[in-house]
Amino acid sequence: MTDFLKFSIPGKPEYVGVVRLAVSSIANRAGFDIEAIEDIKVAVAEACNNAILHGISDNCCNFEVGCFLENDRLIIEIEDKGHGYNMNEYVAPDLCNPKEGGLGIFIIKTLMDEVEILSNTGEGTMIKMTKYI
Numbered sequence: 001m002t003d004f005l006k007f008s009i010p011g012k013p014e015y016v017g018v019v020r021l022a023v024s025s026i027a028n029r030a031g032f033d034i035e036a037i038e039d040i041k042v043a044v045a046e047a048c049n050n051a052i053l054h055g056i057s058d059n060c061c062n063f064e065v066g067c068f069l070e071n072d073r074l075i076i077e078i079e080d081k082g083h084g085y086n087m088n089e090y091v092a093p094d095l096c097n098p099k100e101g102g103l104g105i106f107i108i109k110t111l112m113d114e115v116e117i118l119s120n121t122g123e124g125t126m127i128k129m130t131k132y133i
Helices: 013-030 032-053 104-111
Strands: 002-010 061-069 073-079 114-119 124-130
Touching: 002 013, 002 104, 013 061, 013 073, 032 061, 032 073, 032 104, 032 124, 104 114
Parallel strands: none
Antiparallel strands: 002 061, 061 073, 073 124, 114 124
16 A cells, blocks of 8 residues: 655745655654655755756646655655756766766665656656655
């Protein structure tokens, strides 16, 4: 059995904390330990920040957060209807020569067990993150 929760969030930085709190409550309910919950919160904040910075377009000012709670995992989807981008052009950051910004996807992939990014130019982006209990 899967429990599903979905939120529509205003594309404003002040709501990232609300999403982090909601998702951490869901993760706690699922039985994740404190360390895993902290990882989830950081990954969610990074994905939300990406949606706010890159995914809010003139025709849509909200982004969607979906949480699927299954027996052995929590799946979080953060979707925006912004400009999107070509995933083939994504370049992993050079950690030997760090620069400001550009680490969000790297951080998310490091903290979560599975990450899938679906994005097309002009169609928005969806980041699907899975954490196993």
